[in-house]
Amino acid sequence: MADELAQKLARRNMLNDGAEAPKMSQRFNPATEFPEFSFKEIREKEKMFRKFDADKSGAIDLMELKLMMEALGAPQTHVSLKNMISEIDEDNDGEISLREFFLIFRKAAAGELQAEGLTAIADSIDVGEAGVGGAKAFFEAHAQRSANANKFEDEIKAEQEQRRQEAEEARKRKEAFKAKMAHLS
Incomplete structure (x- = not known):
């Protein structure tokens, strides 16, 4: 650890003395730069x-x-x-x-x-669908991707609603069963 601190201090001193800072390599991520x-x-x-x-x-x-x-x-x-x-x-x-x-x-x-x-x-x-041959195709593809995203979102919401209804039905069945058990006791 002392070596690491010494290296950092030496680098800082070098930069303070006017030495050129080494270039930091930036990792290129096309997904973020070209959404x-x-x-x-x-x-x-x-x-x-x-x-x-x-x-x-x-x-x-x-x-x-x-x-x-x-x-x-x-x-x-x-x-x-x-x-x-x-x-x-x-x-x-x-x-x-x-x-x-x-x-x-x-x-x-x-x-x-x-x-x-x-x-x-x-x-x-x-x-394919998201052609880049021109601005028109680009915007049409963008609209299509938005529609697809909404479609997936709607499917997820429908699935969540179905699970909620199934859970509600299971809860009602349990309550009915408990009521019958209480009535028999």
Whole structure:
């Protein structure tokens, strides 16, 4: 424990002396940052990202993007691939991270994508009911999810009401039985 405290004190002293603070890695959770996507959609997008992240670096680089576009049937020139990366690359590292990959789909739903290749990526995933091909589909899918949530809520309430009625009937049967027993005694 003394070692741990000494390390913390040394780190504080280092920071107080003006040393650069080490970068804290934030864990990316697509479900919280992109609530417009269902869990199924998130899993599909993560699966696609992992499929094309050949070197498992956690980012899709220029070569992996080239291979992805060829696999999707929309090959691109070197310049257009660089333009695609620069359009979506927020941290300017020249690669597409998982978060930036999700941004492709968000921007596609809002109709904000400039590069045709990014649109091809967004259109490549068949997301069924909750399509992200455009804003209309996004809002229709959102309304459908809300309706489904209400449907599940209604089912739960109906089940709870049924249990309450069954418990009430059981209580009445017990009271009737006790009354008969008292009458016989």
